[in-house]
Amino acid sequence: MEYRTIIEPFRIQSVAPLRMTDEGQRRAALERAGYNLFNLRSVDVMIDLLTDSGTGAMSRDQWAALQHGDESYAGSPSFELFRSAVQELFPFQHVLPTHQGRAAEKILFSVIGGPGKAIPSNTHFDTTRANIEYTGAEAVDLVIAEAHDPARLHPFKGNMDTAALDAFLAARQGSVPAVFVTITNNSGGGQPVSLDNLRQTRDVCRKHGVPLFLDACRFAENAWFIREREPGQQGRDVADIVREMASLADGMTMSAKKDPLGNIGGWLALNDDELAEQCRAMLILTEGFPTYGGLAGRDLEALAQGLKEVVDHDYLRYRIRSTAYLGEALLRAGIPVVQPIGGHAVYLDARALLPHVPPLQYPGQALAVALYEAGGIRGCEIGSVMFGRQPDGTEKPASLELVRLAVPRRTYTQSHVDYVIEVCEAVAARASALKGYRISSEPPRLRHFGARFEPLG
Numbered sequence: 081m082e083y084r085t086i087i088e089p090f091r092i093q094s095v096a097p098l099r100m101t102d103e104g105q106r107r108a109a110l111e112r113a114g115y116n117l118f119n120l121r122s123v124d125v126m127i128d129l130l131t132d133s134g135t136g137a138m139s140r141d142q143w144a145a146l147q148h149g150d151e152s153y154a155g156s157p158s159f160e161l162f163r164s165a166v167q168e169l170f171p172f173q174h175v176l177p178t179h180q181g182r183a184a185e186k187i188l189f190s191v192i193g194g195p196g197k198a199i200p201s202n203t204h205f206d207t208t209r210a211n212i213e214y215t216g217a218e219a220v221d222l223v224i225a226e227a228h229d230p231a232r233l234h235p236f237k238g239n240m241d242t243a244a245l246d247a248f249l250a251a252r253q254g255s256v257p258a259v260f261v262t263i264t265n266n267s268g269g270g271q272p273v274s275l276d277n278l279r280q281t282r283d284v285c286r287k288h289g290v291p292l293f294l295d296a297c298r299f300a301e302n303a304w305f306i307r308e309r310e311p312g313q314q315g316r317d318v319a320d321i322v323r324e325m326a327s328l329a330d331g332m333t334m335s336a337k338k339d340p341l342g343n344i345g346g347w348l349a350l351n352d353d354e355l356a357e358q359c360r361a362m363l364i365l366t367e368g369f370p371t372y373g374g375l376a377g378r379d380l381e382a383l384a385q386g387l388k389e390v391v392d393h394d395y396l397r398y399r400i401r402s403t404a405y406l407g408e409a410l411l412r413a414g415i416p417v418v419q420p421i422g423g424h425a426v427y428l429d430a431r432a433l434l435p436h437v438p439p440l441q442y443p444g445q446a447l448a449v450a451l452y453e454a455g456g457i458r459g460c461e462i463g464s465v466m467f468g469r470q471p472d473g474t475e476k477p478a479s480l481e482l483v484r485l486a487v488p489r490r491t492y493t494q495s496h497v498d499y500v501i502e503v504c505e506a507v508a509a510r511a512s513a514l515k516g517y518r519i520s521s522e523p524p525r526l527r528h529f530g531a532r533f534e535p536l537g
C-alpha cells in the first residue's frame with residue numbers, strides 16, 4: 081500500500097519557540113527595516129523561508145559529533161574525518177576547508193580570475209558572480225533557453241546550453257580559466273542538471289582544454305532528481321550518482337550550509353596540484369591553516385556526519401516531496417510558480433502575479449514584503465533588486481522576477497507549510513492592489529543585502 085502522506089523521516093528531539101506576531105507589529109518592523117526583509121530581526125519572523133542556507137536542523141548524531149571536535153591548530157583528526165567524508169563523495173585530490181562557499185569562491189577567483197577573463201556557468205549564484213566581477217573578470221550565464229520561461233516544463237531545466245558554451249569557448253580562447261556548473265541551479269529556480277548534460281559539458285570543456293568546476297551546494301538534491309528523472313538512472317544509489325557527477329569535473333566550490341546539513345562551512349576541492357598550492361597560500365592568508373580553514377574542529381565533525389545523512393534515500397524522498405507539496409498546492413490555487421518545482425525552494429513568479437508593477441519598481445520585492453506583512457513569512461526577492469544593478473552602475477531588469485520560498489532542511493512541519501499556503505492564497509487574492517517600491521539607498525555591491533526601500537503610491 082502506497083500512502084499519500086510523506087511523513088518526516090525523523091522525530092523532534094529539541095524545539096525552539098516560534099513567536100506569534102500580528103499585522104500591526106509586522107508593519108512597524110517593516111518600516112524599521114526599510115522594507116528590506118534582510119534587515120528584519122529573525123524573532124519578528126514566524127516562518128523563515130529567506131534561505132535554506134545554514135538554517136536546517138542538525139541531527140542528534142551531528143550534535144554528538146560536535147563533542148568529538150579536536151581543536152588542534154594543525155593536523156587535527158577532525159580534518160581527516162572531514163576530508164574522508166568529502167572524498168567519499170567527491171574524490172578530488174585536494175580539499176581546502178573554508179568558512180562558507182563564498183570564501184572558496186573568493187580564493188579560487190582571486191587566483192584564476194582578473195580583467196579580460198570570463199567564467200561561464202549555467203547560472204552563476206549571486207556571490208559567485210560578485211566574486212568573479214570583483215576580480216575584473218566577466219561572469220556569463222549560458223543556461224538552456226527553456227530555463228527563461230518559468231512555466232515551461234523540462235526535467236533538467238538547469239542544464240547548460242552546451243552549443244552556446246562551445247561557441248563561447250571558441251570565441252574567447254585563452255581567456256576562460258574555468259567553466260562552472262551550478263547543481264542544482266539555485267538562481268534559475270533550483271532546477272537540476274542531468275548527468276548527460278554534465279558529460280556533454282565536460283566534453284566541450286575537454287575539447288577547449290578548460291577545467292570544469294561544480295558549484296555543488298545541492299549535489300544530493302540534484303542526484304535525487306537524476307535518479308527520479310533521467311533514463312537509466314532509476315534505482316541507483318544516490319552516493320554513486322554523486323561520485324559520477326564528481327568524476328566529470330576537475331574541482332568544486334561548496335557551501336556546507338546547504339546539502340551537507342551544516343550551520344556553517346564550505347570547501348574548495350580540486351585535482352590540479354599547482355592550482356591547489358596557490359589556493360592553499362590564499363587560504364592561509366584569509367581563512368586559516370589548511371587543516372581547519374575557516375572552521376572549528378567541531379564544525380568539521382558535524383559536516384562529516386551531515387554528508388553521510390544527506391545521501392540517505394528516505395531523507396531525500398521526504399525533502400524533494402515536501403518542497404513539491406508546497407509548490408503543487410500553490411499551483412492548484414492558481415498562483416504562478418516556476419515549474420517544475422525545484423529541490424530546495426518554491427519560486428513565485430512575481431512578474432506573472434503582479435503584471436501591473438514594472439520591473440524597476442521591483443514586483444518581487446512588493447510580493448515578498450506583502451507575504452511578510454500578511455503572515456510573518458519571510459521569502460527572498462530574486463529579481464531586479466538582486467541582479468538589476470550592472471557593474472557600470474546602470475540598472476537593467478533581471479530576466480526573471482521571482483520570490484524564493486526556500487525550505488530549511490528538517491525544520492518545519494507539514495502544518496507550518498499548510499499555513500504558508502494559506503497566506504500565499506490570501507496575498508494572491510489581492511495581488512492587483514499591491515504597489516511597487518523605489519530604492520532610497522543601496523550599497524555598491526550585492527545591494528539586496530543592504531538596500532532600503534520606500535513604497536510607491
Ligand SMILES: *Cc1c(COP(=O)(O)O)cnc(C)c1O
Binds near residue numbers: 183345
Ligand atoms: C549558498 C550558495 C553559494 C555561497 O555559499 P555561502 O556558504 O552562502 O557563502 C554559492 N553557490 C550557490 C549555488 C549557493 O546556493
